[in-house]
Amino acid sequence: MAETDKKEQVVTPWDVSAEDQIDYNKLINDFGSQRIDAALLEKFAGAIDVPLHQFLTRGIFFSHRDMNQFLTNYIATKAGEAKNAFYLYTGRGPSSGSLHMGHLVPMRFTKWLQDALDIPLVIQLTDDEKFLWRDIEFDTVRQLAIDNAKDIIACGFNPERTFIFRDSDYYQDMYETILSCQRATTMGTSKAAFGFTEESNIGKASFPPVQAAPSFPTAFPHIFGKDLSKKAKGAITCLIPCAIDQDPYFRLSRDYASKLGCNKPALLHSVFLPSLAGAGTKMSASATDGSIFVTDSMDTIKAKIEKVVPVAETVAEAGDDVSLEWLKFFLEDDAEFNKLCEDRLAGAVSGVAIRDRLVAVLQDMAAEFQARRAAVTDEDVEKFFSKRSLY
Template sequence: MILLLLMMSEQTAEKQVVTPWVATSDSAFDYDKLVRDFGSTKIDQELLDRIEAVTHKPVHHFMRRGIFFSHRDMNSILSAYEKGTPFYLYTGRGPSAGMHMGHLIPFMFTKYLQDLFDVPLVVQLTDDEKFLWKKLTVEETRKLTIENARDIIACGFNPEKTFIFSDLDYMGTMYPNVLRIQKMVTDTTVRGIFGFTDSDCIGKHSFPAIQAAPSFPTTFPHMFGDRKKIRCLIPCAIDQDPYFRMTRDVAPRLGFHKPALIHSSFFPALQGAQSKMSSSDESSSIFLTDTPKQIAKKINKYAFSGGRDTVEEHRELGGNCDVDVSFQYLAFFLEDDARLAEIREEYSSGRMLTGELKKILIGVLQDLIKKHQEARAQVTDDVVRHFMTPRPMEHILFPKKETSSK
C-alpha cells in the first residue's frame, strides 16, 4: 500500500524506513542521512545564535540538544520577524484514541514558538485522514478529534491567537485552496512521493492536498483576509516532510511563499531507538492518561537499559547513555542542562545504576503528566468550542489600516 522510502546507511548498510505512516530502523536513526536524502538543512550553531540574537531569548532545549535538528528556510522566518512582518505557525495531528508523550513533543515546541514570536497558530486535526487509513467511522473520528483537541489546548496555547480545526468541519472554507493544489499536482507525482497504488482508495490520493492547504494564508480568511504574502512556519516530525516538499513546489506557482519547516527527531518507544511510540501498543508508550503507578511500572518494566549485565560490570564499565531509553527521555523532558550533564557523567562512569536513573525519569514524567492532566481538566466544552470556532484575528495581526498592495 505504501511505498517505503528505503534508505541504506552508508556505514552500516542498515535499513531506515521513513514515511508519513512508517518510521523504523534496524538501529538508531541516521538523521544526518535523512537531512541529505530529504534535502533539508541541518540546524547549526550559527542558526541557534541568530535566533537568540533576533529574539533576545534563549533557544529551547529541544534545539540545543538536537531534538529539533533540521529546517527549511528558517532564516526567512527570522528575517520576517526582524522586519515586523506577520507570519503564522501551522502544525497538526491525526486524532487517535490516546495521546502519548511522543505526541506532546511538537505541541510543546510549538507553544514555545508561539510565545517566542507572539504569532497566530493553526492546528489541523486530520480526522479525514484517520477515516481513510484506519478502520474507523466518521462519527468515531469526530469524537477522537474533540478529545485530542482537549490535550492540545492543555498545552497552554494563546486562546486569542490559536485556531484548532477539524478537516471534516472546515473543509468548505479551505476547499478552494485544496482544489488549486490538486490541479497543480499530478497523480504520478503523488504516487512517486507517497507510493499510492491502484488498490488505494481515491481519498488517499487526494489527501496530501488537504494537508498542504493550511500552509497558505488564504485558507484562513477570518485570520488573514485575502493576503497571500504571509509566511508560514511548520514545526513537525521529519516523517511529515514529504507533504511539504510537495507543498513547497506548488506554493510559488499559486502566488504564495514556500512554507518554512523545522523538523524534530523521533521520540523512541520504551523498547528502544528502533521505533517510535505507538498508540496501539500499550507497552511502548507512556500515555497522557497514565497514573503515577502506571508510569513507574512501565518505566521499570519496559524502558530499554544501557546498563551492564551485573552491578560489578556496570560499576567498572559504566552505562551507555546513547541507547538507554531513560536517559533519552530525560534529554526530552529535563530542561536543566547542567543536571542532565551530571546524570550522563554519573551513569556513564558507573556511579549511577539503571534503577537510580529510572527513578529520576519516573519523577520527571509523573510531575509533567500530573500538570498536564490538571490543565486538561480545566478544558471545558466552551473552551474547546472557542478554540475551534473561526473568528476574526486580522485586528490582532494588522492593527493599522494598510495602504500597500497585498
C-alpha cells in the first residue's frame, strides 16, 4: 500500500509522488528488498558474455530480491553443473495508445537481459486491470493492448523466444494458477498490500493474483508442459525486471510460491524516470505535457522539453538538473555522460546546453524507434501472441 513519511512520499502501483525526490533508501527499508551492490554487479558481469547494461552500472536498477541465488543457479547451469531453466517476465498496462519514455526503461533493460542471459520472455498486457481502474470501454482497452504490443515488439525482442499475451485472451490458460493464488490471498492481505477500501470494486481486490500468476511456470502450459512435477517446478525460476512500484504484486508471488510448489521469483527493481517537470513524480501517460511519447514528432519533443524542463541556473542546482537525470537514462556513451556531469558541476557548461543535448538524444531515439515501429506488421503481432514453446 502507500508508503508515506513526513515528506508525504507515496509509492503504489498506481500513484508515485513526493514533495522532493523519491527516497529510494526508504523504499528498500520499507519493502524489505536489497540494494544492488558492487559484489552483485561483479557476479553478474562474470555470469554473462557481454558488458553490464548502463542501467546497472549507473544505479537505475538499484534493488533486488534473490538475484544472488538466481545468478548462482544460472552460473551452475551454464557450466553444466546443474539443470535449471529460467525465464523473464515483465508487463505493461495499456492505458494509452503508445508507450512513453518511462515505459521504455524496463523494456530496454528486459531486452538486454533476454540477450545477455539467452532465456525466454513472457510479457503480460493487463487489459483487465485498466478496465477495472479506468473509465474506459473494454473494446478500447483491448485495442490499446495491441497498439502497445506493436511498440513493445519494436524494442527488438527475439520473436522465437518471446510470448506476449493479453490477460483477456490468455486468462483460461492461467486460470488454475490464478485460482491457487486467489485462494492463498485473504481480503485483509489484499487491503493491506494495496490499500483497497470498502468502496473499491471487487474486481480490483481479485486482480493482484492475476498479475502474480505469470511468476510461476504453471501459468504457461504451452511452454513448460501441463503437468509439472514437483521436481520440474523446482528447476524453473522466473526473473522479473520492473519499477519498484510494482513490487507489492510480487511480494505476494513470493508468498504464494511454497503453496504452489514453485520457486520464488527473483526481482530487479528500477528507479522511476521523473516527469519532465521534476524529480518528485514519475512519468505518466495521463500527464502529456510532462511525458515524451515514442510517437511524438521531433518538433513536439523539442517543444515539450523547452516548455516544461526547468533549467538549473547555478552550479549548486546542477545536482538536481532534470536534463542530466534524463541523460543518465538515455545517453548511452559513458564517457560523454560523465564529462557532461563533471562540466556541469564545474560550471563549464550551462543548463541550457545540457537541455539541448537531451533534446538531441531523445530526438535520435524517437526517430530510430519510429522507423522500427513502422515496420511492425499485424503478422508480427500474431507471431508474438501465438502459443508455442520458447525453448
